Amino acid sequence: MNVLRKRGLSYGLVAIMLMAPLGCNGAKPVDKAGGDSAVLTLATIDDVNNNGQSFGPQAFVDNLRTVSGGRLKVEIKTNYGNGDAKAESAIVKAIAAGEIDGGWPSTRAFAGAGITSLRAVEAPMTITSYAAEKQLATAPVAKSLLATLDSTGVVGLGLAVGPLRRPFAAKKPLLGPADWTGARFRTYNSPVQEEAVRALGGTPVNFGLDWGAEIYAGRLRGAEFDVPQYAKTDTAAAPQVTANVVLWPKVFVLSFSRQRFEALTDQQRSWIRDAAERATKTSVDATYEESTIAGDMCSSGVRFISAAPGEVAGLRRKLQPVLDRLAADPKTGPMLKDIQAIATANPLADVPNVPEACRQTGKEAPVTKIPQQVSALPNGVYRVELTVQDVLAAGLDNGDGNSGTWTMTVRNGTFEVRCRPIGESNDDCGGTITDAALASGDLRGSGHQVWLVPKGKDQPVRLTWAVDGNTLVFSESSASKGAEMIIEPWQKIG
Secondary structure, X not given: OOOOOOOOOOOOOEEEEEOOOOOOOOOEEOOOOOOOOEEEEEEOOOOOOOOOOOHHHHHHHHHHHHHOOOOXXXXXXXXXXXXXXXXXXXXXXXXXXXXXXXXXXXXXXOHHHOOOOOHHHHOOOOOOOHHHHHHHHHOHHHHHHHHHHHHOOEEEEEEEOOOEEEEEEOOOOOOOHHHHXXXXXXXXXXXXXXXXXXXXXXXXXXXXXXXXXXXXXXXXXXXXXXXXXXXXXXXXXXXXXXXXOOOEEOOXXXXXXXHHHHHXXXXXXHHHHHHHXXXXXXXXXXXXXXXXHHHHHHOOOOEEEOOOHHHHHHHHHHHHHHHHHHHHOOOHHHHHHHHHHHHHHOOXXXXXXOOHHHEEOOOOOOHHHOOOOEOOOOOEEXXXXXXXXXXXXXXXXXXXXXXXXXXXXXXXXXXXXXXXXXXXXOOOHHHOOOOOOOEEEEEEOOOOEEEEEEOOOOOOEEEEEEEEOOEEEXXXXXOOOOHHHOOOOEEEOO
């Protein structure tokens, strides 16, 4: 069974006429009396409002009618490309070539059409909430992104908020980097998505509507997808959702063919721009409710499982080279900087609120499995400085006081951790200001896994470690707290 076959609906190529009988196939004036009437042909790989929360595209179509007083008539070609993995990029190419008037392809589709200037929008684990995406759609950087299309055959009319994309997986969830190693993971015709999956240790595979069949055949581990659209699919294919990891947003680009746009009258162009502006506003003003949808999915066996803070930090560290390459690009870099500023102002990922039975926390290893042998973690004094901004950039809210200058002393199978504030004392160091050690205890483990076994009632923490010269890197953690261990590398100072 095709995982993306809609229940009770046909995905055949359908032309839906909104408002009036079809006229010509393109944006051509049809009112010889000078009434500025025209028929516009728009295309989408899905439906206009495919998942019930694609408010921008629907508002764009509706407002073309409203602002023109009915003079702009719209023909919609749905299921453009018949579910092919490159269908959305084909829409961009068709718009640029003047074969169709316009549509709302998402930013991911443009690189496949030879337009690489919108890649920063997909910077992995950067825009992770609807609040951030709404700010992006209306911020000055939105105009900068759209302006990069001026040299192409596409007129960028505006951005519209779309759904947040998360890792969906079969059998078990994709939480920390170890889960991604060797995983074949479905991406959707996006170089940024492919690079991100490789950075996490997986193998990107570009699939369209047939990705579900590949999971059933055992050839695919998971897929990037969004909650509202997945609720309309065969939910048995990839029912393990990493609830608190948003890979990237699906941001719609309200687009028009430059060739067709310039052939219109001034009045028609004004109506189209007005409709796009209203559509952007509608998408920003809308409420995006994933919790109710996710809760309904739970009854079908879908589970929303949160990665531990250390696992989230490990993913971010793996993805940093992808961000560095985007930042180094002279065209993409400045826009990425603006997008990262928006992300910093909205640091927390949106997480669907589901019943307790539908969610789990991270992978906590039981205390009884702690090895008895002394860890091989090298002796030394190690230090890491974490600002509040560093903590927020890692997707944490600093409620545990992870910021501060942390110093860890390792001596013959024991450890001691101290902290010195670098900002507000009630923000840093867990809110505890003391000259005494904040934690101390024994180090246990084998190979490159180490258990920090504190004295007292604190829970042990399992970490994966590696040493590179004078740098100590913790790449994974079993802890739900203590993310200061894994956010940044530690430098050996003694």
